[in-house]
Amino acid sequence: MRVGIIADTHGFLDPRIAEQLAACDVAVHAGDIGGAEVLCAMQPREEVYAVRGNVDGPQTWPDHEGHMLENLPGQLMLDLPGGQLAVLHGDSYNSSQRHAQLRESLAETRAIACGHSHELVVDDDKYPWILNPGAAGRVRVGDGPSMLILVCDEQHWEVETHRFPPRKYRAISGVNGD
Template sequence: MFRIGIISDTHNHLDARLPQLFQGVDHILHGGDVGLPWLIAELERIAPVTAVLGNTDSGIRLKETEAVQLAGKKFLVHHIVEARNLSEALQRRMDEEQPDVVVFGHTHRPCCATQGQTLYLNPGYAGKPRFNLPRSVAILSCDDGHLAARFIDL
């Protein structure tokens, strides 16, 4: 089984429990609003990381969109995604990549929904507590081609 830690909207805050929660994951996908480069370096101590730029990120060199193949599935990572109203540029990239999974952030709300053949996964907000929003991450398990997402409250 291949396990992927999914995190977003850390806003330069790394929960102290994260290394334990993500222990044993094979890869980490970060949906943007990372903060500063130190946070990616800390996540890389757990597993390889693919991360994207969020709308509040500055001082960090990341792309707006990343595509990565993991466990035989194609993942597209982009910060702001409205599945029913994709921007023209993102729609082109979706058409090019034909991802099995889209990982995103921005809303600070966990989401796991399928549209067509694509799973859209937002792990929720993992930054410092604010706005009374729940804080969470997710683990996506890929077992023999089947995907299963599990949200973990922080």
């Protein structure tokens, strides 16, 4: 099974990441989504799972998408071949102790997917693994948008990292009378 893991899109999903998600069985968004348009752009073969981030609120989502926002959990557990993946944004954990705190509070899982820092991290030295895909949009992407793909079966889990070069996005002239 291929599980695409992203976070921190803030209303924009980089098309190169959307293309990678389309080749996955399942896609996971670890919060700071920024609107339903991002979730709709995630097109894996089977299912999309998402959790609410600290900036996913009525002030950042369009009014007509409020019903979708209300249904986003703060955390979820996915049963995958070979173990459980916990998904949460991670903003409620102390940044200097985040990995230790996550491991302590979710010790029964095989891995934890989280976001918030916009930094790509694969901490697989001990269980549960901490998997932070970095930022998959265009806000604070530093070295470029990034994501993770978890390839798993009953016996083996492996993580692929994907980072794309940063792009400059231009406004389109002629829109709204410009």
